[in-house]
């Protein structure tokens with residue numbers, strides 16, 4: 001059972017604050033998530049308590065840890081709901097997350113359209129930049145806010161992953177939190193489907209002389225410090241650890257176990273380098289192969305979920 005302390009969600013050096021962890025996806029410019037629990041956003045967030053007014057509440061679907069509140073009817077058998085149920089199993093199995101007997105719920109507030117979502121976010125969390133989706137963890141609940149749109153599938157996979165991690169672990173370093181969410185965001189029969197865009201861009205970056213630095217990622221505490229290239233690198237380190245060697249995978253699994261047990265973990269890089277000497281060089285070689293590795297698992301079509309084609313993710317890209 002997850003420790004009863006509620007400080008587990010007080011992350012990124014802001015444990016004294018009552019609401020600290022946010023994550024969102026941009027509509028246009030930026031890939032990944034943002035914690036508004038630091039910097040300029042926090043005082044505004046603290047000044048206004050969340051209200052149920054304006055939240056979707058006409059329909060609800062509950063499935064294990066997932067609760068979906070919406071004004072449009074999804075139904076318990078909707079493919080999105082079914083997919084998130086499978087995702088929960090995959091996240092727990094792949095990461096060997098401790099099963100929480102209480103199974104703290106992650107509530108997804110799914111707005112029918114962008115306008116209603118924008119209105120709610122702007123009124124409830126004034127000052128937050130617009131993002132396609134937010135994960136907000138408070139001592140009271142784990143919640144995802146988003147709206148029905150072309151990216152709903154990957155947004156929900158990404159944010160629900162955050163919710164599952166925070167339901168099981170006392171803390172999650174920012175870079176790892178995002179790396180894991182990016183990893184599980186990509187649909188596939190099995191976890192680990194390569195993000196093609198990331199693979200291409202990373203391979204090009206390596207050719208251009210870019211070099212990885214996991215210790216630099218570990219120093220990032222505020223989301224404002226994380227750029228798109230950092231999301232890509234975080235995703236790649238997660239992919240590398242889970243798929244390159246059994247030792248690398250074990251390092252990550254052990255580290256996640258430590259995050260379950262303590263809110264003050266050591267650095268993952270310390271144990272990674274101990275288990276995998278020349279980890280940076282191995283990572284470089286691995287990244288170089290990802291671009292040719294991408295078709296190893298199939299990616300189901302987005303059409304079955306929204307009736308629209310899965311758009312290319314060029315708008316979420318930026319050269320490292």
Ligand SMILES: [Zn+2]
Nearest residue numbers: 023032033181
């Ligand atoms: Zn995120």
